[in-house]
Amino acid sequence: MTPRILLPEHLIRTSLIRGITVDTPMTNPVSEQAFLAQYNIHDFDVPLTTVDMAIFTLREKRLEVLLVKRAQHPAQGKWALPGGFIQLGQDHSLEDAAHRKLLEKTGVASPYLEQVMTVGNAKRDPRGWSVTVVYFALIASDSLRIQPDESSEQVAWVPVKEALENYGLAFDHQTLLATCHARLKSKVLYTALPVHLLPDAFTLTDLQQVFEILLDQPVEKKAFRRRILDAGILEETGGMRTGQSRPAKLYRVSDKQQAHCFPRNIEGPR
Amino acid sequence: MTPRILLPEHLIRTSLIRGITVDTPMTNPVSEQAFLAQYNIHDFDVPLTTVDMAIFTLREKRLEVLLVKRAQHPAQGKWALPGGFIQLGQDHSLEDAAHRKLLEKTGVASPYLEQVMTVGNAKRDPRGWSVTVVYFALIASDSLRIQPDESSEQVAWVPVKEALENYGLAFDHQTLLATCHARLKSKVLYTALPVHLLPDAFTLTDLQQVFEILLDQPVEKKAFRRRILDAGILEETGGMRTGQSRPAKLYRVSDKQQAHCFPRNIEGPR
DNA sequence: TATGTTAGTGTGATAGTGCCACTATATTAG
DNA sequence: CTAATATAGTGGCACTATCACACTAACATA
Numbered sequence: 001m002t003p004r005i006l007l008p009e010h011l012i013r014t015s016l017i018r019g020i021t022v023d024t025p026m027t028n029p030v031s032e033q034a035f036l037a038q039y040n041i042h043d044f045d046v047p048l049t050t051v052d053m054a055i056f057t058l059r060e061k062r063l064e065v066l067l068v069k070r071a072q073h074p075a076q077g078k079w080a081l082p083g084g085f086i087q088l089g090q091d092h093s094l095e096d097a098a099h100r101k102l103l104e105k106t107g108v109a110s111p112y113l114e115q116v117m118t119v120g121n122a123k124r125d126p127r128g129w130s131v132t133v134v135y136f137a138l139i140a141s142d143s144l145r146i147q148p149d150e151s152s153e154q155v156a157w158v159p160v161k162e163a164l165e166n167y168g169l170a171f172d173h174q175t176l177l178a179t180c181h182a183r184l185k186s187k188v189l190y191t192a193l194p195v196h197l198l199p200d201a202f203t204l205t206d207l208q209q210v211f212e213i214l215l216d217q218p219v220e221k222k223a224f225r226r227r228i229l230d231a232g233i234l235e236e237t238g239g240m241r242t243g244q245s246r247p248a249k250l251y252r253v254s255d256k257q258q259a260h261c262f263p264r265n266i267e268g269p270r
Numbered sequence: 271m272t273p274r275i276l277l278p279e280h281l282i283r284t285s286l287i288r289g290i291t292v293d294t295p296m297t298n299p300v301s302e303q304a305f306l307a308q309y310n311i312h313d314f315d316v317p318l319t320t321v322d323m324a325i326f327t328l329r330e331k332r333l334e335v336l337l338v339k340r341a342q343h344p345a346q347g348k349w350a351l352p353g354g355f356i357q358l359g360q361d362h363s364l365e366d367a368a369h370r371k372l373l374e375k376t377g378v379a380s381p382y383l384e385q386v387m388t389v390g391n392a393k394r395d396p397r398g399w400s401v402t403v404v405y406f407a408l409i410a411s412d413s414l415r416i417q418p419d420e421s422s423e424q425v426a427w428v429p430v431k432e433a434l435e436n437y438g439l440a441f442d443h444q445t446l447l448a449t450c451h452a453r454l455k456s457k458v459l460y461t462a463l464p465v466h467l468l469p470d471a472f473t474l475t476d477l478q479q480v481f482e483i484l485l486d487q488p489v490e491k492k493a494f495r496r497r498i499l500d501a502g503i504l505e506e507t508g509g510m511r512t513g514q515s516r517p518a519k520l521y522r523v524s525d526k527q528q529a530h531c532f533p534r535n536i537e538g539p540r
Numbered sequence: 541t542a543t544g545t546t547a548g549t550g551t552g553a554t555a556g557t558g559c560c561a562c563t564a565t566a567t568t569a570g
Numbered sequence: 571c572t573a574a575t576a577t578a579g580t581g582g583c584a585c586t587a588t589c590a591c592a593c594t595a596a597c598a599t600a
Contacts, residue, residue, distance in 0.1 A: 045358045046316050049390075049401055086390070088315045088399045093391035118388040118403045120319075120356070121363035129358045131319055131401070133388045205578075222580075223557055230556090245577035246565040264534045264556060270585080475547075492549070493588055500587090515546035516596040534587060540554080 047120060048130035051097045052083030052173070054116075054180035055106060057141045058197045061213060062159045065177065066105060067167065069154035074126045075170035079163075081177060082155075083132065098135045105155060112138040112196035112256075116180050124172045136180040138196035188214045189265040192233055195253050201237050203248040204228065217268055224266075233260045317390060318400035321367045322353030322443070324386075324450035325376060327411045328467045331483060332429045335447065336375060337437065339424035344396045345440035349433075351447060352425075353402065368405045375425060382408040382466035382526075386450050394442045406450040408466035458484045459535040462503055465523050471507050473518040474498065487538055494536075503530045 055066040067079045082105045091097040095113065103109055113135055120131035158167065160181055164174060187193045194210040195202075204225050211219050228234060235254040240247040325336040337349045352375045361367040365383065373379055383405055390401035428437065430451055434444060457463045464480040465472075474495050481489050498504060505524040510517040 047319050047356060047358065049317050049319055086317060086399070088317065088392070092393075094388065094401065096391075115387060117385060118364065120403070121366075122358070123362075129356070131364065131403070133390070133401070203578085220558055220560090221578090222559080225579075227557075242566075243577080244567055245575075246567090246579080248578055262556090263537065264587090267533065267557060267586095270558065473547085490589055490591090491547095492590080495548075497588080512597075513546075514598060515544075516548080516598095518547055532587090534556085537555090537588060540589060 045129075048085075048125060048127060050083055050085055050130065050132045051094060051101060052081045052132045052134050052176060053098060053101055054081055054134070054136040054177050055102060055111075055139065056136060056160070056180075056184065056197070057139050057144065057157065058210060058213065059141050059157060061209070063213060064157040065160050065163050065181075067156055067158050067163060067169075068105070069156075070170055071153045078170035079156075079158075079167045080170035081134075081173045094133055098133075098137075102137055102139075106139060106144045108137075108139045108144055112193070114183075116183050119172065119176065132176070134176050134180065136184060138184075138193065140197060140199045142199045185214060190262050192228060192231065192260055195233075196256075201239065201250040201252050203241055203250060205248060207251075211266070215266070215268070219266065219268075227262065227266075231260050231262065233258065315399075318355075318395060318397060320353050320355055320400065320402045321364060321371060322351045322402045322404050322446060323368060323371055324351055324404070324406040324447050325372060325381075325409065326406060326430070326450075326454065326467070327409050327414060327427065328480060328483065329411050329427060331479070333451075333483060334427040335430050335433050335451075337426055337428050337433060337439075338375070339426075340440055341423045348440035349426075349428075349437045350440035351404075351443045364403055368403075368407075372407055372409075376409060376414045378407075378409045378414055382463070384453075386453050389442065389446065402446070404446050404450065406454060408454075408463065410467060410469045412469045455484060460532050462498060462501065462530055465503075466526075471509065471520040471522050473511055473520060475518060477521075481536070485536070485538065489536065489538070497532065497536075501530050501532065503528065 053066075057064055057066075066082055068082045070076055070078050070080050082101055084101065086094070086097045087100070091100060094115075098113060099109075102111060102113070114137075116134045116136055118131060118133045120129070122129045124130055124132075160177070163169065164178055164181070167174075169177065184193070188211060194214055195207065197210055198206055207228065208219055208221065208224050211224065233254060234251040237250040237252050239250040241250055323336075327334055327336075336352055338352045340346055340348050340350050352371055354371065356364070356367045357370070361370060364385075368383060369379075372381060372383070384407075386404045386406055388401060388403045390399070392399045394400055394402075430447070433439070434448055434451070437444075439447065454463070458481060464484055465477065467480055468476055477498065478489055478491065478494050481494065503524060504521040507520040507522050509520040511520055
């Protein structure tokens with residue numbers, strides 16, 4: 001039952017601070033400056049820390065997620081959520097790291113981005129104790145341009161159902177993806193999150209269809225329109241979309257930062 | 271504008287894997303075993319990783335949070351949320367680490383524990399790039415026994431309002447606490463979370479009072495009772511609480527793991 | 541037995557939703 | 571030009587969980 005090579009015992013160092021004696025805590029005579037000068041993070045055992053993302057988009061009336069085929073060990077050749085280490089010199093924050101990953105993979109600069117959870121334990125990565133901070137992003141498929149990564153990894157949009165069922169994702173990424181998907185679906189019940197899967201201008205029918213795809217069940221037209229319009233989160237662009245029939249008003253999100261929460265869940269058919 | 275001593279430039283190492291050449295990704299000839307044998311986490315720059323907790327309880331009809339006076343640098347002498355490094359050899363997972371912290375500080379073994387968020391950036395800790403995974407816990411005040419920590423830190427229960435306003439918490443802990451508090455308050459609108467702040471057996475009036483404290487506004491009795499009872503998350507213990515007046519039925523939570531979500535928010539007075 | 545106090549209920553109003561038939565306005569076929 | 575088709579958008583009632591508040595119930599104590 002020790003399937004993986006972990007860090008050898010002798011590499012597990014203590015977490016006590018080397019060279020500093022703490023006699024009576026509150027009268028520690030060492031100044032903070034002196035303390036920090038002596039402090040070296042490499043004296044400690046720290047977990048691996050990564051950022052992973054579930055990047056969702058809508059293509060051909062299906063919810064799809066971006067997967068990456070791992071070019072390197074571990075889990076070489078397996079599909080995985082895009083992600084990787086934080087670049088301490090470059091990323092100012094976790095969100096920075098997530099934005100960077102997203103830009104690298106999709107060319108999208110300002111998506112909807114939400115932190116979902118952080119998973120950390122000794123077993124999830126064969127390299128040792130590892131922590132991953134997981135985000136999900138929503139982007140409009142019209143805004144993305146897949147570009148062959150400089151690391152020339154294989155990248156693909158995969159329907160979420162398939163990714164969960166048939167892709168044998170690396171590490172615990174199936175669980176991570178399932179959690180992201182569950183979070184997305186649950187938020188559809190009481191927010192207007194799906195607007196972020198649409199282009200800047202869209203019709204109410206477009207939006208309703210997105211809800212129906214995400215909820216995987218029909219949504220009643222009138223109730224839906226009332227709910228969305230009364231919330232005051234959209235504004236008319238002034239334009240109309242013409243087609244084979246009566247033209248439809250185009251809307252845009254009035255404040256992309258604002259995340260409206262409805263006081264009730266969508267109930268669905270009774 | 272460089273107020274703190276950070277890691278000297280020469281300590282910032284590259285994130286490339288030493289001694290392994292990746293020529294064509296998918297035909298990497300090194301086996302996973304060989305890869306892992308060569309892998310040493312100390313070759314990389316990794317952030318500091320900690321777990322911090324907002325441990326809430328109810329004392330004298332106020333919501334209070336556990337604070338710890340820091341015995342060591344950095345931020346020595348300041349009040350902070352309890353937390354600390356993950357013990358890689360001991361904690362199997364982040365939740366383990368959180369449970370350990372909680373047990374150390376309060377003696378409570380099985381509280382309600384929820385991950386709130388993870389904050390990571392280069393500035394929040396003077397020791398360098400750091401990540402903290404933040405949890406909140408709810409415990410019943412009757413179940414806790416504060417024990418002087420072995421590190422003999424000063425520990426105190428502080429009303430949340432005071433902690434946020436007058437305590438000048440260490441690092442970014444004021445923000446962390448504020449976010450935990452906001453999360454708790456928002457979940458009170460659509461869950462029965464406050465049951466975890468009560469002892470095993472309680473009356474509906476007890477529970478209503480907790481809601482009123484957390485929401486900071488009155489709650490209508492009949493509507494509240496129907497809401498809670500119809501949800502089917504409580505069961506009668508069979509016992510009654512007697513007092514100066516009509517005895518009240520005692521209830522317990524029927525399934526502590528189950529987190530019921532109501533289809534509507536508590537609306538409060540109109 | 542009366543009174544105070546808290547537990548618990550009966551019942552109508554309110555508001556956001558579901559439901560469904562209806563009208564409105566465009567394109568396209570004849 | 572007219573009718574058919576198709577989708578956009580509305581009117582209006584039903585439903586349900588809530589709010590509101592007055593009421594009854596049960597116990598302790600004087």
